[in-house]
Amino acid sequence: MTIRPLPDTLINQIAAGEVVERPASVVKELVENALDAGASRVDIDLEEGGVRLIRIRDNGSGIPADELPLAVSRHATSKIASLDDLEGVATLGFRGEALPSIASVSRFSMSTRREDAEHGSVLEIDGGRVGEVMPRPHPQGTTVEVRDLFFNVPARRKFLRAERTELGHIEEWLRQLALARPDVELRVSHNGKPSRRWKGEGGGAGAPSLLSDTRLHETLGQEFTRNVLRVDHAAAGLRLHGWIAQPAYNRASTDQQYLFVNGRSVRDRSIAHAVKQAYSDVLCHGRHPAYVLFLELDPRRVDVNVHPAKHEVRFRDSRLIHDFVYRTLHEALAGTRAGVEAGAGAAHGPADGLAAPAGFAAQGPGAGFGGGYMPQAPLGLAQVAEARSAYASLYGGGGAAAAQAPSLPPSLPRGEDASLPPLGYALAQLHGIYILAESAEGLVVVDMHAAHERIGYEKLKAAHDGEGLRTQPLLVPASLAVSEREADVAEREAGTLAELGFEVTRSGPQSLTLRSVPALLAHGDVEALLRDVLADLREHGESRRVAAARDELLSTMACHGAVRANRRLTVPEMNALLREMEATERSGQCNHGRPTWARFGLPEIDRWFLRGR
Structure with a gap:
């Protein structure tokens, strides 16, 4: 067959296959261009889920009339000019492929005006056929209209879903944008009716401002906002900030996981793995954490040019970043203690910038898992003692009653006006399972087994960490048959494996010799464990x-x-357990991820009995 160059229109349509997957892809590319142009307001008008019409209007800097033909030419851009620029991309768009690709599979027009221009200009393209630049009235900024997407590529149009589905994809991307850019006002309409508006809140690009707590609530809902910790930590030229959900607020899927790298919404398996590991000790099996995280680093330390649609990035120090994310979130979650309040507006941070994590906030109607110590009209010791006496009388005043109502332990605060601690003071047990305690807000119910289990678990971990990792030599060294790639990893990471308790040497191209293993795990399947460790080191570097x-x-x-x-x-035993819960890391949930306590506020209890009505 004869080799011949492809026509420009076909080249653009091939590129469109990579860049333009569906209407949401068009919205993404055009809105990103608007943000790169400095827009503070973007209007998105849609018809039929974006298939019939996508109109993006912005108040950005606009495009000079004589540059409009270049704007729709392949690999023409104002955002990079050299390899150095490409290695440190700071804009959302940079490839110069989006506009010509979109224009090749739609009826396309672009109207614009610079601030210093006497009038606006428009350029129309029909299925890749470029027209002439014409004058047209237009305010400062740019308007791009994309009509009849894929009208000339019927095979691609058949792959589009129902109108509601395509609109859902657009709305999901706009949620990501609303989280990343609280400084930009976004107005959305569908089929001629306003559907959503996010007001601009000030602040900087890619950096959520203090006011963005409101946008967080608008975007992800009240329950997410009430159950999050704010994280902000910087080290080694990296900064991680945003919000992570309390373990009690978990999801059946990854639908509320948002990651932004230098303001760009991306998916990254290494960071997702680090987050999953940070939550591994506090989540039920099969559940997923929720988070909105912003990672900031020198643009030269991340390659954004690895995916046609810019959904993925590649880090130059992936192991360092994985460890940084894991340790930041692990420490934040480790600080969660029963009785401390959560919420996006909570106070933060030790001196190093890592937010002081909070406990569970109320979840759903009725009882919530946790809440904060927000004293209101503190109850005195006399009231506590009186309540205990009343509960003691339920046991008939005999031996059980005497055991349940001793004098106040010496650790309790003195004075009638002393505030109650976060979990309050014990009143009684319920069915030998739950501790009932009186707190400043109302009633606290504690699952005593789950709480004690977490306390014991954390003590065992602390004791074992204090001893260090002990290894146990094998009486007879074990020979393992592995793939050549696994053997390469074992040889390269011998020092890391030794820190984990494995003494491993390479004995051949596809074989290893195992001489010692972690002492605590010596009776388990250590060979399978070693293979899993090698797989992690190969994929994540950790x-x-x-x-x-x-x-x-x-x-x-x-x-x-x-x-x-x-x-x-x-x-006294119940109170001792409550005080230990308040002092123990991760005490808001047991070792299996179940909550250890619940709180019922007095207003909620009053509603049960119709008080005040």
């Missing part, structure tokens, strides 16, 4: 498999050592 296996064993030990149901506790 592995917590050993720590996870150790933690699983310690968790089982803590579970067996925790107080069992139907064991009667004295009031």
